[in-house]
Amino acid sequence: MTTPKVLISDALSEAAVQIFKDRGIEVDFQPSLGKDKDKLAEIIGNYDGLAIRSATKVTAKILENATRLKVVGRAGIGVDNVEIPAATSRGVIVMNTPFGNSITTAEHAIAMMMALARQIPEADRSTQAGKWEKNKFMGVELTAKTLGIIGCGNIGSIVADRAVGLKMRVIAFDPYLSDERAVALGVHKVELEDLLRRADFITLHTPLTDKTRNILDASAIAKCKKGVRIINCARGGLVDEAALAEAIKSGHVAGAAFDVFVEEPATANPLFGLPNVICTPHLGASTTEAQENVALQVAEQMSDYLLQGAITNAVNFPSISAEEAPRIKPFVTLAEKLGSFLGQLTEAAIKGIRIEYEGEVGKLNTRAINAAAITGVLRPFMPEINMVNAAAIAKEKGITIEEVKSSHEGDYESLIRIVVEAEDMARHAAGTVLQDGKPRMVEIRWIDMDAEFAPHMIYIRNDDKPGFIGRFGTLLGEAGVNVATFNLGRDQAGGNAICLVAVDEAVSDDLLRAIEKIPHVKRARRLKF
Ligand SMILES: NC(=O)C1=CN([C@@H]2O[C@H](COP(=O)(O)OP(=O)(O)OC[C@H]3O[C@@H](n4cnc5c(N)ncnc54)[C@H](O)[C@@H]3O)[C@@H](O)[C@H]2O)C=CC1
Ligand SMILES: O=C(O)CCC(=O)C(=O)O
Numbered sequence: 001m002t003t004p005k006v007l008i009s010d011a012l013s014e015a016a017v018q019i020f021k022d023r024g025i026e027v028d029f030q031p032s033l034g035k036d037k038d039k040l041a042e043i044i045g046n047y048d049g050l051a052i053r054s055a056t057k058v059t060a061k062i063l064e065n066a067t068r069l070k071v072v073g074r075a076g077i078g079v080d081n082v083e084i085p086a087a088t089s090r091g092v093i094v095m096n097t098p099f100g101n102s103i104t105t106a107e108h109a110i111a112m113m114m115a116l117a118r119q120i121p122e123a124d125r126s127t128q129a130g131k132w133e134k135n136k137f138m139g140v141e142l143t144a145k146t147l148g149i150i151g152c153g154n155i156g157s158i159v160a161d162r163a164v165g166l167k168m169r170v171i172a173f174d175p176y177l178s179d180e181r182a183v184a185l186g187v188h189k190v191e192l193e194d195l196l197r198r199a200d201f202i203t204l205h206t207p208l209t210d211k212t213r214n215i216l217d218a219s220a221i222a223k224c225k226k227g228v229r230i231i232n233c234a235r236g237g238l239v240d241e242a243a244l245a246e247a248i249k250s251g252h253v254a255g256a257a258f259d260v261f262v263e264e265p266a267t268a269n270p271l272f273g274l275p276n277v278i279c280t281p282h283l284g285a286s287t288t289e290a291q292e293n294v295a296l297q298v299a300e301q302m303s304d305y306l307l308q309g310a311i312t313n314a315v316n317f318p319s320i321s322a323e324e325a326p327r328i329k330p331f332v333t334l335a336e337k338l339g340s341f342l343g344q345l346t347e348a349a350i351k352g353i354r355i356e357y358e359g360e361v362g363k364l365n366t367r368a369i370n371a372a373a374i375t376g377v378l379r380p381f382m383p384e385i386n387m388v389n390a391a392a393i394a395k396e397k398g399i400t401i402e403e404v405k406s407s408h409e410g411d412y413e414s415l416i417r418i419v420v421e422a423e424d425m426a427r428h429a430a431g432t433v434l435q436d437g438k439p440r441m442v443e444i445r446w447i448d449m450d451a452e453f454a455p456h457m458i459y460i461r462n463d464d465k466p467g468f469i470g471r472f473g474t475l476l477g478e479a480g481v482n483v484a485t486f487n488l489g490r491d492q493a494g495g496n497a498i499c500l501v502a503v504d505e506a507v508s509d510d511l512l513r514a515i516e517k518i519p520h521v522k523r524a525r526r527l528k529f
Pocket of ligand 1: 076077078079098105150152153174175176177205207209212233234259283284286
């Protein structure tokens with residue numbers, strides 16, 4: 001394996017650099033590169049991994065040049081600066097660090113709320129200007145005030161916990177917050193309208209999605225209690241900035257504290273310059289502790305993936321632990337090759353793929369193995385498919401995917417059988433991985449086999465009649481094709497037979513046609529693995 005190479009294109013803590021080096025990964029640390037998209041596009045093709053914060057925009061265009069890229073690691077939570085569908089379709093795993101900066105960000109929201117309640121930034125400016133305006137800065141107390149949390153996930157829950165400690169009444173709107181969790185947090189679960197009507201302070205902690213974009217628009221803001229203060233340390237775009245600016249000017253909203261903006265970097269914004277508006281430049285995650293956490297975590301996760309195939313916190317692929325990865329890997333290879341065998345033999349439209357697991361393999365995490373099987377089956381039709389996008393592509397094409405596990409103990413400790421239901425017929429093949437770690441095909445159309453996969457193979461279906469092998473061997477010899485391995489199987493003497501031959505080079509169309517003309521041959525196909 002060649003040494004993987006990682007580019008860090010944002011200002012990550014240098015702790016990440018050390019981790020990559022310690023794990024034997026080559027690393028280029030270019031903390032300002034993310035802002036230079038042309039340069040990034042120019043050099044991204046040299047790297048297997050890209051570690052980022054929020055400044056680097058991983059667009060479809062950048063990904064087009066990322067011919068070697070296997071993983072993008074976001075040292076932080078939000079992955080809205082990565083075009084996930086484009087990464088997925090290129091087979092690039094996108095991972096984040098969902099917890100490393102949550103406390104820090106929650107603390108920033110609390111700090112913003114306190115600063116807002118007591119107008120600290122403005123009082124500071126006035127005092128340092130020598131004005132001593134003691135009567136100008138009348139604040140509000142937090143105790144017994146109602147804090148409305150929109151989005152009560154990791155960060156929202158920490159905010160709730162701190163606010164309860166400040167003796168606030170905490171209400172939350174989050175469709176995914178369970179009643180039990182709300183009780184455990186000391187939070188009252190409410191509908192959005194109720195929250196707007198009751199809250200003295202509103203803090204947002206949802207991701208930016210089609211459902212949350214402008215969740216506080218002009219009409220929502222109008223429903224808020226007069227004098228409400230609004231804090232956004234989640235994502236720009238959750239609040240309609242222009243509508244909020246109007247509501248502040250009219251006095252309906254008493255103040256706002258924003259860390260995130262629709263346009264970032266924010267150099268001009270409707271909120272700038274308004275009274276009791278506090279702005280920070282997306283500092284939510286900016287503490288030494290949080291940055292160290294996320295940098296270490298992302299570097300470990302990326303290294304685990306590049307070196308061992310372990311997947312943690314990927315937003316576009318199921319997790320595979322470092323312990324599981326080496327056990328799963330040979331079965332991933334087997335499933336992809338078995339799937340590829342069936343896919344190459346299928347010409348009619350595929351309606352469904354069933355993956356059957358027998359024995360020990362069924363106890364493993366089979367999601368990656370399923371993805372490999374789907375990839376193998378569909379690649380002859382869709383060359384762009386990969387393990388990351390396979391399930392999504394199958395769904396999009398209306399191909400049903402079924403997984404069946406049985407503890408049935410057959411001849412093998414582990415067996416994977418793939419059944420491809422196509423419009424003409426169902427095709428099936430099964431395989432196993434023996435002690436040598438190599439995948440083997442052990443059954444085709446219910447006929448026992450024992451064939452290793454080779455880069456070039458010929459598959460022949462024939463009647464089990466004398467004379468076939470001699471004629472076939474002669475044809476190959478006359479064409480100068482060298483046979484590496486030769487495997488035969490039949491359901492009964494004189495019945496249906498299958499022949500799988502590994503050859504040193506791809507056979508020509510003419511040779512295939514000649515093979516098909518041998519008496520009793522029903523089908524001959526060239527296979528590539
Ligand atoms: N300012 C900064 O520097 C930082 C900002 N963030 C942002 O904070 C946000 C929240 O992060 P986490 O708490 O870690 O995420 P999370 O996924 O743990 O929580 C988000 C919560 O929002 C809820 N939600 C989703 N759609 C909703 C809707 N339509 N209405 C109400 N609730 C909804 C979800 O159910 C979930 O509980 C993310 O957007 C993240 O990018 C995170 C870290 C730093
Ligand atoms: O890396 C940063 O400073 C931004 C953090 C952030 O917004 C996130 O983790 O979602």
